[in-house]
Amino acid sequence: MTAIRNIAAIVEKEWRHYFGSPIAYVALFVWTLLFGIFFYYAFTFFLRQSMMMMQQAEMGGGGPKLSLNEYLIRPVIHNMAVVALFLAPMLTMRLFAEEKRQGTLELLATSPITDWEIVLGKFFAAVSLYALMIVAGLVNLLVLWRYATTPPEWKPVVTGALALLLFGSCFIALGTFVSTLTRNQIVAGILSFCLFLGIWTLGWGDDPSAGPVMKVVAYLGVTTHMEDLVKGVVDLKDVVFYLSFILFGLFLAEQSVESQRWRA
Amino acid sequence: MIEVEGLTKRYGRQTAVDGISFKVQKGEILGFLGPNGAGKTTTMRILTCFLPPTSGTARVAGYDVFDDPLQVKKRVGYLPETPPLYPDMEVETFLDFVAKIKGVVARDRKGKIGDAIEKCRIGDVRGKLIGKLSKGYRQRVGIAQAILHNPDVLILDEPTSGLDPKQIIETRELIKGLGGDHTIILSTHILPEVSMTCGRVVIINNGRVVAEDTPDNLTHRLKGAGALRLEVRAAAGPVFDLIRTIPGVLNIRQRDAGGDATAYEIEAEAGKDIRAELARAVVQKGFDLVGLSQVGMSLEEIFLHLTTTDAAAENPAPAANAATPEVHP
Numbered sequence: 001m002t003a004i005r006n007i008a009a010i011v012e013k014e015w016r017h018y019f020g021s022p023i024a025y026v027a028l029f030v031w032t033l034l035f036g037i038f039f040y041y042a043f044t045f046f047l048r049q050s051m052m053m054m055q056q057a058e059m060g061g062g063g064p065k066l067s068l069n070e071y072l073i074r075p076v077i078h079n080m081a082v083v084a085l086f087l088a089p090m091l092t093m094r095l096f097a098e099e100k101r102q103g104t105l106e107l108l109a110t111s112p113i114t115d116w117e118i119v120l121g122k123f124f125a126a127v128s129l130y131a132l133m134i135v136a137g138l139v140n141l142l143v144l145w146r147y148a149t150t151p152p153e154w155k156p157v158v159t160g161a162l163a164l165l166l167f168g169s170c171f172i173a174l175g176t177f178v179s180t181l182t183r184n185q186i187v188a189g190i191l192s193f194c195l196f197l198g199i200w201t202l203g204w205g206d207d208p209s210a211g212p213v214m215k216v217v218a219y220l221g222v223t224t225h226m227e228d229l230v231k232g233v234v235d236l237k238d239v240v241f242y243l244s245f246i247l248f249g250l251f252l253a254e255q256s257v258e259s260q261r262w263r264a
Numbered sequence: 265m266i267e268v269e270g271l272t273k274r275y276g277r278q279t280a281v282d283g284i285s286f287k288v289q290k291g292e293i294l295g296f297l298g299p300n301g302a303g304k305t306t307t308m309r310i311l312t313c314f315l316p317p318t319s320g321t322a323r324v325a326g327y328d329v330f331d332d333p334l335q336v337k338k339r340v341g342y343l344p345e346t347p348p349l350y351p352d353m354e355v356e357t358f359l360d361f362v363a364k365i366k367g368v369v370a371r372d373r374k375g376k377i378g379d380a381i382e383k384c385r386i387g388d389v390r391g392k393l394i395g396k397l398s399k400g401y402r403q404r405v406g407i408a409q410a411i412l413h414n415p416d417v418l419i420l421d422e423p424t425s426g427l428d429p430k431q432i433i434e435t436r437e438l439i440k441g442l443g444g445d446h447t448i449i450l451s452t453h454i455l456p457e458v459s460m461t462c463g464r465v466v467i468i469n470n471g472r473v474v475a476e477d478t479p480d481n482l483t484h485r486l487k488g489a490g491a492l493r494l495e496v497r498a499a500a501g502p503v504f505d506l507i508r509t510i511p512g513v514l515n516i517r518q519r520d521a522g523g524d525a526t527a528y529e530i531e532a533e534a535g536k537d538i539r540a541e542l543a544r545a546v547v548q549k550g551f552d553l554v555g556l557s558q559v560g561m562s563l564e565e566i567f568l569h570l571t572t573t574d575a576a577a578e579n580p581a582p583a584a585n586a587a588t589p590e591v592h593p
Contacts (some may be wrong), residue, residue, distance in 0.1 A: 002367065009364035020352040024509070089460075107348035110312040111365040112337040261315060 007111040010121020011128065014095070018129055021045035023094075027087050028133055031080075035137035038079045039072075046072045068144055068152035069232070075229050077160040078139065082222065084130075084168040085196050091126040091177025093189035096257070100183040109261065119176065119254045126172045127165075134164050156232030166242035170222050171196050173249025180256040265290045265417060266311065266445040270320035273306050273471075280306040282471035283320065288464075293443040295479070296451035302449040303471040305345060308337075308419050310344040311449070313582050325416050338367060341415035341446075345422050349407025351395030355386060355405055358394060359412060366413035376412055384408040384438065394475030400431040407435070411442065416440060420450040424457060460475060493519070495555035496546055500526050506549055514537040525554045545580045 018024035048121040050066050099105040108118050138161060145151045175192040182188050203221025205214040218224050222245065273281040281303040288294045296304050309574060311322055313333040321328060327335040338498040350358055359377045368376055370493040381387050384404040390396055394405060401425065411417055424432045425441060432454075432469040440461050442448060458465050459479040467475045475482065496503050502519060507516055509531060532538045539556060545554045 006365060009361060012352075012364075013361050016357065017350070017352060094473075102348070102350070103344060103346045104350060106309075106314055106342075106344045107362070108365065109314050110337055110342045111362075111589040112334050112338070112367050113365050114334075 002215040003114075004118055007124065010107050010113075010118060011125040012016055013075040014122055014125030015129070017094070017098075018091075018125070021088060027090055027129070028136060031087060031133040032082060032136050033237055035076070035080060035140055038076045039140045039175060042072050042076050047132050064121045065150065068148060068150075069156045070228065072144070073141065073152060073157055074230055077164060078206040078226075080134075080164060081167055081226065084171065085200060086193070087133075088130070088168055088171035088196060089189040089192040090190060091129060092179055092183065094179070094185040095122045095176055096179040096253075097182050101185075106109055115254050115257045119133075119250055123173060123250055123253075126176070127169050129164055130168050130172060132169075134161050155234070156230070159232050160230045162234075163226045164185060166229075166239070166246075167222055170242060170245045170249065173246040173253070174199075177249050177253040177256060180253050180260070188227065193196055265292075265325060266449065267323045268307070268311070268320070268535050270323070271307065271310060271320045271322055272319050273303075273310060274314065274318045277501055280471055281310070281317075284468060284471065284473045285320075286466050286473060288449060290447055292464060293439070293448045293450065293464040294423075295458035296468070297453065297455070297458055297465055298451075298468040299453060300490055302468045304468065305421055306471075307468075308342070308421050308449065308451060312340050312419055313337055314342075316419060322394055338413075341413065341418045342407045343410040343418075343420045343423055345425070347402055348409070349394045349402060349405060351393065353394055354389045354391055355397075356381075356392060357406060358405070361374045362409050362412055364478050368413050376414065379414075380408040380412045383411065383441075385434075394508045400427050400434075403427060403431070403435065403447070404438075405555035407438065411446070412505045416447060418446045418448045419451075420448065422451055422453075424452065424454065431512045433458075441573070491559045492531060493541065493557045494542060494546070495525045497525045497552035498529070500550070503551060504547075504549075506545055507542070510538055510541055511544060512538050525552075527555075529559065 015024075046066065049071065053066055064252070072177035096105070099108065111116075129144035138157070141152075141157060171192070174195060175188075178192040178195060179185070179188040180190070199220070199222055201221070202217050204218075205221065206224045207214065210218065219241075222242075225241050229238055230234045268287070269285045270283045271281055271285070272279065272283050279369070284303070284307065285295075296307070306315065307590065310317050310329060311324060313329050313336050316330060321330070324336045325339045327339070345588065353361070357379060360373065363373045363377055368526050381390055384406050384407050386401060386408060389401055389405075396404065397405065403426075407420070409466060410420065424435050427435060430512050436457060439448065439450065443461075443463075447456065450462070464478055465476070465482060466473055493506070503526070504516060504518075507513055507528065512533045512534060513530055517529045519527040519529055530538075530542070539558075541554060543556055
């Protein structure tokens with residue numbers, strides 16, 4: 001019970017920092033703007049494609065209709081994963097670096113809360129802001145339910161959002177760890193970004209003809225586990241992969257916070 | 265309330281704190297005195313569970329800092345050298361956050377924040393951003409943060425550093441007022457502060473305790489090693505030469521006496537009373553002896569004595585017969 005109270009206190013404090021500075025507004029603005037742009041282009045592309053299909057259908061008679069989920073929503077979610085790659089460092093870089101620079105880590109460390117509570121509080125603060133961003137972006141899709149003759153299925157949209165959330169949370173967990181390593185938030189930001197990019201490229205090894213080594217490498221790439229989720233298939237092994245990745249990142253962060261006191 | 269025994273902290277090869285021991289009774293204000301880099305901050309960080317000790321034990325309110333850090337943290341308020349403040353938060357929101365992580369229950373929170381604000385007199389800035397406050401106010405918010413959860417023990421690392429004289433006096437009054445309810449350790453290198461606020465002083469140098477006593481006793485017991493003030497109406501040169509011939513004289517300084525006399529401050533070896541010899545010598549030479557008196561060492565001098573000249577620090581004991589202070593070589 002006290003653990004939850006302590007974590008909530010940290011989350012609240014981090015939200016004050018996010019919204020007391022431009023960070024939250026910039027992140028929300030960039031995310032929703034890019035979501036809108038990607039949605040608009042995917043939408044026009046989708047319209048062109050369905051016109052063509054309709055013409056073909058008139059000539060050949062009775063063709064399948066294009067699925068909104070497959071040809072409109074899915075590409076947008078994949079594009080937003082790239083945006084998450086860029087925005088995640090912004091959410092995590094100051095989490096510990098700034099506390100160290102200001103000397104406020106001394107306040108947290110001498111208060112009756114554990115290192116785990118500090119790390120989890122900061123992680124959940126960043127994840128909840130990120131979740132808010134996702135929801136704000138999804139508002140765009142409401143248009144489809146309002147105007148489309150056959151509205152999209154909602155289930156793949158929900159699992160797609162979940163995929164984005166899990167995928168971004170991996171970066172946030174890792175970024176939280178990177179932030180504990182330095183007292184300069186710019187360094188933390190750049191370092192996290194490079195690390196995320198490196199992990200991202202691991203996913204490129206995913207190739208049907210790949211050998212066993214590349215298969216393992218691809219397995220570790222966080223993108224490969226998004227595919228099924230975005231299609232609307234919740235596979236336990238993907239969810240477990242993401243959750244263990246997140247736990248690993250948080251574990252590193254906690255160990256780093258604790259060990260720095262021993263070495264300090 | 266606080267028991268420190270054989271506490272040692274090493275950073276790699278460097279030893280910051282080297283086997284120090286001391287005790288602080290409930291309600292006492294202990295001054296922690298030492299030059300920069302003596303190990304004051306390290307000791308305080310160990311007592312607040314920020315750093316683990318390399319060896320030795322420290323107990324606060326009966327709990328070991330290593331075995332029961334959460335229990336210790338609940339009972340300790342800590343003001344680090346730079347007050348730990350978030351510049352982008354308002355004073356009241358900040359104190360609310362601190363109250364939460366210090367485990368103050370929801371129904372007491374408002375009252376305790378109000379008390380801290382009142383005690384530290386920061387009521388007129390309660391809604392302001394911390395980043396916009398002056399140094400003095402920031403320091404006071406720092407103290408408010410430390411006393412917020414009404415801890416048994418307060419540990420203040422140089423609470424008056426960087427303040428203007430008026431703020432220093434106010435802060436001292438505040439700390440004095442907090443003594444009694446709280447057991448306080450405060451570190452400083454401003455010596456008058458110690459004699460004004462603290463009931464007892466621990467002087468540390470190079471990570472070791474060099475002396476531990478009340479400020480009065482420290483001043484008193486070192487009088488023997490303190491200076492003599494001699495006023496002579498004569499040319500300075502020959503008098504200097506004369507004084508130098510007297511056995512036991514360590515150091516002579518010329519001071520302005522006013523009028524046509526010249527004053528000398530003479531430091532003698534510890535425990536050696538050279539007054540009679542001095543007077544005789546001056547008179548025999550035919551100089552006019554105008555005055556001879558003993559000057560007590562100020563805390564500053566004691567401090568320099570103890571922290572710079574090891575020989576003097578190791579052996580001032582014979583001078584202090586009645587007070588019998590503890591001296592750790």
